[in-house]
Amino acid sequence: MKYVKEKISGLLRKFESIKANVWQVYGTLEELGKLRIRAQQSLDRHYLMDEIEKLEKAKVKETQMILEEYHSTSSDVYSLLNMSLSYFSPPKTTEEAKGILRRIAIECDALIGALNVLITPLSPEEVDRLNQLRSEVKKLSSKLEIGYEKNLNEAINEYEKGHYLASALITGRVIIYILDQVEGGTEEEKIKFLQDHNVIPRGRKDIKEFIMKASRKARHFFAHDIKIFATASDALSLLGDCVKLVEILAKLKNSSQKTSLQYRHMFKR
Secondary structure, three states: OHHHHHHHHHHHHHHHHHHHHHHHHHHHHHHHHHHHHHHOOOOOHHHHHHHHHHHHHHHHHHHHHHHHHHHOOHHHHHHHHOOOOOOOOOOOOHHHHHHHHHHHHHHHHHHHHHHHHHHOOOOHHHHHHHHHHHHHHHHHHHHOOHHHHHHHHHHHHHHHOOOHHHHHHHHHHHHHHHHHOOOOOOHHHHHHHHHHOOOOOOOOHHHHHHHHHHHHHHHHHOOOOOOOOOOHHHHHHHHHHHHHHHHHHHHHHHHHHHHHHHHHHHHHO
């Protein structure tokens, strides 16, 4: 039994290491993409573009190495979890590499969660709820920047380890960041802004109350009081509220993009 627990812990650390490397390479590829755009305006663009291409090729190669490390865990995953590992073909381009890196990160989060359950058993209800939240985060991830997905998956992983305060703190900062993206100095003003832009309906008092409750609960855990701790119920409730707020923010961003396109068409006429 001790040997099995050590094997689980070792595999858990390996997936956490793979995930950390994934986000490091992904972040570098994102920065190189931005640098590529700026380099096109430079007088030294030919030299800069050549250098960027060399760096991108190196990161694609690094992605292939991460993929090999991920695939090497296949037999251990099957023996411990009775699951077959997803297979990904080696990437050849930077866009393929970015796509594979994100998919590996999602797979790692699911595997980390499954391994954590073996170490710190959760109730069937908790497992179902966390799986549902992971699925919702995955669906919303394409609509917003990568930071939301990374933070929420990290919060879910912390919950699975039984680290409820860590989970609540991570989720809380996402909630505070989301609400900071909405115009308005107070919660009431932010809610009015969302209503004015048809992101949330005016007549739904329950949505208004939910936003206010989520905001206050998130700030509660960031209070300068070391006596405040989060329970499992607090952390799980906060995660659910945060996913709903991510969906609201995605609608707001989509609404803003549509308005921007409308103005462009007007000026073209």
